[in-house]
Amino acid sequence: MKVCCIGAGYVGGPTCTVIAHKCPDIQVTIVDVNPERIAAWNSDVASELPIYEPGLSDLVFECRGRNLFFSTDVDKAILEADIIYVSVNTPTKHSGVGKGFAADLCYVESATRRIAEVATSSKIVVEKSTVPCRTAESMRAILETNSRENVRFDILSNPEFLAEGTAVRDLLDPDRVLIGSLSTPEGLKAQRVLADLYARWVPRDRVITMGLWSSELSKLAANALLAQRISSVNALSAICEATGADVDEVAYACGLDSRIGPKFLKASVGFGGSCFQKDILNLVYLAETLHLPQVAEYWRQVVSMNEYQKQRFAERIVRCMFNTITGKRIALLGWAFKKDTGDTRESAAITVAKSLLQEGAKLHVYDPKVSRTRVMLDLAEPGVQSNEAKLGETVAVCTDIYEAAANADAVVVCTEWDEFRTLDWQRIYNNMHKPAFVFDGRLLLDVAQLREIGFRVEVIGKTL
Numbered sequence: 001m002k003v004c005c006i007g008a009g010y011v012g013g014p015t016c017t018v019i020a021h022k023c024p025d026i027q028v029t030i031v032d033v034n035p036e037r038i039a040a041w042n043s044d045v046a047s048e049l050p051i052y053e054p055g056l057s058d059l060v061f062e063c064r065g066r067n068l069f070f071s072t073d074v075d076k077a078i079l080e081a082d083i084i085y086v087s088v089n090t091p092t093k094h095s096g097v098g099k100g101f102a103a104d105l106c107y108v109e110s111a112t113r114r115i116a117e118v119a120t121s122s123k124i125v126v127e128k129s130t131v132p133c134r135t136a137e138s139m140r141a142i143l144e145t146n147s148r149e150n151v152r153f154d155i156l157s158n159p160e161f162l163a164e165g166t167a168v169r170d171l172l173d174p175d176r177v178l179i180g181s182l183s184t185p186e187g188l189k190a191q192r193v194l195a196d197l198y199a200r201w202v203p204r205d206r207v208i209t210m211g212l213w214s215s216e217l218s219k220l221a222a223n224a225l226l227a228q229r230i231s232s233v234n235a236l237s238a239i240c241e242a243t244g245a246d247v248d249e250v251a252y253a254c255g256l257d258s259r260i261g262p263k264f265l266k267a268s269v270g271f272g273g274s275c276f277q278k279d280i281l282n283l284v285y286l287a288e289t290l291h292l293p294q295v296a297e298y299w300r301q302v303v304s305m306n307e308y309q310k311q312r313f314a315e316r317i318v319r320c321m322f323n324t325i326t327g328k329r330i331a332l333l334g335w336a337f338k339k340d341t342g343d344t345r346e347s348a349a350i351t352v353a354k355s356l357l358q359e360g361a362k363l364h365v366y367d368p369k370v371s372r373t374r375v376m377l378d379l380a381e382p383g384v385q386s387n388e389a390k391l392g393e394t395v396a397v398c399t400d401i402y403e404a405a406a407n408a409d410a411v412v413v414c415t416e417w418d419e420f421r422t423l424d425w426q427r428i429y430n431n432m433h434k435p436a437f438v439f440d441g442r443l444l445l446d447v448a449q450l451r452e453i454g455f456r457v458e459v460i461g462k463t464l
């Protein structure tokens, strides 16, 4: 059996690497239109792979050249494959109908058209990208009206639930694998083929099957429910700050109720990542097009609360620093949207940094997995400063935390990297301007220890 994956991104790369690892008899080819990305996947240096995920480079090096291949030859991989994963990006539309909400399906459509044009034999096409409900229907229409005679396509929905930073672990031991299909004999047969593939390492009872539309909607629903928990606890964090309650204690007390559960109740500066916001806005758009304005408004509020949380944190920094940060140096620790990834898409750090820059601060950014180029690209958006040289006057990207914090007025923690827990805070304090502030956007630091050293500490969801 041969598997092809179109899209060598955060999902296609790890997902199909794990398939290659678990199924040495299956040839897996991951293709992409981006030659730099494919070249990076073919690098022999772990740090040059396009994605940082704990444990991923070992699997890539184990399988690559054996039964795992990364290539730009999309057509060849399509021609040879029995199963084709479509794992391309589905960003929020920036223009046209549904601008700012709907998913842009142009990449899914172009990959689907390519499959239809190139394939000379029947294929199972797996919709891996996160898509609006009933996208598989559009894919089927494109495939059926553009394919050759005697070539049949069975489309399955197989949404991905991995989280970045734990992708390999999530793929090796998933809570569930979801496969949706039409309930036709051919659809069910294709569903069995894919279920058998996963059952090589996932217990059968965790490979669940259902209809196509339920499967597509379940992915959007799962992300909406997860993000809703974070916005709920972040909304409570604002009440905690105003009342003297402690959000960690409140979350702990609530999470012990087995109906609520303890996970995903960590208050923060705000959720980031490429999917939560995008997928909820997609759900909002879906509700609007279905003429369900109250439903749309309900989910929209999860995103609004997240924007509020990020803004509230930035405003608190300014307020605590005597209502002005003009010309002050602020060390920003963490740029990725969560620990153990170099991904910065929709990272809360970006919003906070932009607000601080607009208030006239000078930023020294440190993140163990994010490059200077990435930080500058994230900031060089319209409305902030588009000129990189000018940006360089107010933003420095440091490779050392102590250098970032030297002569700073404040340290702001935006990402929960483990290494921030064990810093030499006395050394940091000695080299900072006084009063020295620490703003913890991740409830990560030992506040008592910091206060003893002399820091003024402000934490999300707490008044100290």
Ligand SMILES: NC(=O)C1=CN([C@@H]2O[C@H](COP(=O)(O)OP(=O)(O)OC[C@H]3O[C@@H](n4cnc5c(N)ncnc54)[C@H](O)[C@@H]3O)[C@@H](O)[C@H]2O)C=CC1
Binding pocket: 006, 007, 008, 009, 010, 011, 012, 031, 032, 033, 034, 037, 074, 087, 088, 089, 090, 107, 108, 110, 111, 128, 129, 130, 131, 160, 161, 162, 163, 164, 274, 275
């Ligand atoms: N990033 C994540 O943790 C998760 C993402 N998803 C979903 O998976 C999908 C992919 O996400 P990512 O991997 O993060 O995106 P990504 O942007 O990292 O990767 C997508 C890749 O597809 C390539 N591509 C686009 N059109 C193509 C075409 N016609 N032919 C060949 N290659 C093409 C792009 O060049 C890019 O390298 C999205 O729908 C996303 O919502 C789902 C679960 C987790």
Ligand SMILES: O=C(O)[C@H]1O[C@H](OP(=O)(O)OP(=O)(O)OC[C@H]2O[C@@H](n3ccc(=O)[nH]c3=O)[C@H](O)[C@@H]2O)[C@H](O)[C@@H](O)[C@@H]1O
Binding pocket: 130, 160, 161, 162, 163, 164, 165, 223, 226, 230, 263, 264, 265, 266, 267, 268, 269, 270, 271, 272, 273, 274, 275, 276, 337, 338, 339
């Ligand atoms: O569709 C997707 O892309 C994926 O989106 C999320 O995964 P991911 O965005 O990679 O990472 P999460 O661990 O969910 O974290 C998202 C954001 O929420 C924040 N978060 C998470 C948990 C929490 O309790 N509090 C909190 O602020 C994180 O710091 C991060 O900024 C989901 O967890 C995955 O199941 C899903 O497959």
